[in-house]
Amino acid sequence: MFITAQFDSGNIEVIEANTPDNIQLAIRKDNQSDFYQWFHFKLYGEPGVEHVMHINNAGQSAYPDGWKEYAALASYDRENWFRVPTEFNGKELIIRHSPDQESVYYAYFTPYSxxxxxxxxxxxxxxxxxxxxxxxxxxxxxxxxxxxxxxxxxxxxxxxxxxxxxxxxxxxxxxxxxxxxxxxxxxxxxxxxxxxxxxxxxxxxxxxxxxxxxxxxxxxxxxxxxxxxxxxxxxxxxxxxxxxxxxxxxxxxxxxxxxxxxxxxxxxxxxxxxxxxxxxxxxxxxxxxxxxxxxxxxxxxxxxxxxxxxxxxxxxxxxxxxxxxxxxxxxxxxxxxxxxxxxxxxxxxxxxxxxxxxxxxxxxxxxxxxxxxxxx
CATH class of the missing domain: 3.40.630.10 (Zn peptidases)
Structure with missing residues (x-):
């Protein structure tokens, strides 16, 4: 398993990613600013296995109310984006998804590169x-x-x-x-x-x-x-x-x-x-x-x-x-x-x-x- 945000508009920090059911992440702040909420990253994982991604600092983001009733977006081809099960417990944003393919992108909203x-x-x-x-x-x-x-x-x-x-x-x-x-x-x-x-x-x-x-x-x-x-x-x-x-x-x-x-x-x-x-x-x-x-x-x-x-x-x-x-x-x-x-x-x-x-x-x-x- 591997997670990266080293691409155009990428944003995520990996805290721990040893097992699919307990992936710990954080969103990086804007440069020279305390604002953060946008995320965009790529996951390499095993198809058919549920991956549970915890964004630990979501509760302290710029607009925490934005996570309520929100669902993250995912895409295999970067053209077609769909919503995946997401929950917010007041502290963490938790994304649950069982990818159909070996790699998948996740984002706050459909990126415009x-x-x-x-x-x-x-x-x-x-x-x-x-x-x-x-x-x-x-x-x-x-x-x-x-x-x-x-x-x-x-x-x-x-x-x-x-x-x-x-x-x-x-x-x-x-x-x-x-x-x-x-x-x-x-x-x-x-x-x-x-x-x-x-x-x-x-x-x-x-x-x-x-x-x-x-x-x-x-x-x-x-x-x-x-x-x-x-x-x-x-x-x-x-x-x-x-x-x-x-x-x-x-x-x-x-x-x-x-x-x-x-x-x-x-x-x-x-x-x-x-x-x-x-x-x-x-x-x-x-x-x-x-x-x-x-x-x-x-x-x-x-x-x-x-x-x-x-x-x-x-x-x-x-x-x-x-x-x-x-x-x-x-x-x-x-x-x-x-x-x-x-x-x-x-x-x-x-x-x-x-x-x-x-x-x-x-x-x-x-x-x-x-x-x-x-x-x-």
Whole structure:
């Protein structure tokens, strides 16, 4: 028996692995940070034998409530991922699985590899509608990629979408893949109509360093990028610095920042109601956006989510609030679950990469529904 995490987005520490029925593990903290929750490792073991894996430090992780009613994911081919029996006793996360094959991967959520990210960027670049812009290097020297979709024009609305500021929230990039697949489909009427009067600026992965390192929430030097939007720096948060600089050059008429929530088993939106410049017009368009999404897909709901900020009390270091205030535009944080959509459960797969992709495609329809209502 052998366990390893020496690969892209791998994260686990082996404490003891002498017998299949008593494997002791721990999740490694993000570099220079106390955040941890993302795990991704490979087990070599005997097929047909139950392996019992104890993640000892789960109870002290960033979001221990995220383990309640959670089931880990497993895959033999790294393409098809399924849920396996998992329990949380308040201290340990215990995964039980009898592999059918000699080796199997386990992960907190379906990984979105850096290799796939690079493939996504190069695939999008093939479209006549898409321009690939290199914003600059990360602290580890990786590319910060921006996709500009549609012909830039001062008269067009500027719609910005960013994802995966928190690298462990891999469902966010699956969402982007689904959205881009539709937006770049020249036979999709909604996409074609949108691009007549709107330009999309899409950052599929805001945190490539953290993604490769196997981090949950931070970049290469332990910085939570979604608290850097007031004053980003090249020394600590170049990812945000470059994106905000590009936003200054283009302007922003609508902003969507895509995330995953560890604890809540729902898809939901968090708005910018607490920013000082929030208006009744923003509220009306935002409510229209939600109602359209409700009518499009049962995967979305509005009953469960974060507490709404009181007027003037928004945290302006958070992306959606900072961008809304700086550019006087409607902005949302979109959250998806790590567990399942409790309103539409799937025992075998839970919330999945495929469902995230479909949700991304569906959100494009909601954007279409409000595009003409955005400020002129």
């Amino acid at each position: 850096y290799e796939r990210h690079q493939d996504l960027i190069q695939w999008a670049q093939q479209s006549i509608e898409c321009q690939h812009v290199l914003l600059g290097p990360t602290l580890d020297g990786r590319d910060m990629n921006l996709l500009v979709i549609g012909e830039p024009d001062d008269q067009k609305k500027k719609i910005w979408i960013t994802a995966r500021q928190h690298p462990g929230e891999s469902m966010a990039e699956w969402f982007i893949e689904g959205l881009l697949s539709r937006l770049l489909d020249d036979e999709d009427g909604t996409a074609r109509k949108l691009l007549e009067s709107n330009v999309f600026y899409v950052v599929p992965n805001m945190n490539p360093d953290g993604s490769v390192r196997g981090h949950l929430r931070t970049n290469a030097v332990g910085v939570n990028l979604n608290r850097e939007w007031a004053e980003p720096t090249l020394e600590k948060s170049p990812e945000v610095y470059y994106v905000l600089q590009a936003m200054q050059e283009t302007g922003v008429d609508f902003y969507l920042d895509v995330h995953g929530d560890e604890a809540l088993p729902y898809n939901f939106l968090a708005g910018c109601e607490g920013v000082p410049s929030y208006t009744d017009e923003m509220h009306q368009v935002g409510e229209k956006f939600k109602q359209i999404l409700l009518s499009i897909t049962p995967e979305f709901q509005v009953e469960h989510g974060y507490e709404v900020d009181k007027p003037g009390e928004a945290n302006l270091t958070v992306a959606s609030n900072a961008v809304s205030e700086r550019f006087n535009c409607l902005a949302f944080t979109l959250e998806m679950p790590f567990k399942d959509n409790a309103n539409l459960p799937d025992v075998d797969f839970g919330w999945s990469a495929n469902r995230s992709q479909q949700f991304g495609a569906d959100v494009l329809s909601a954007i279409y529904g409000i595009a003409n209502s955005l400020r002129s």
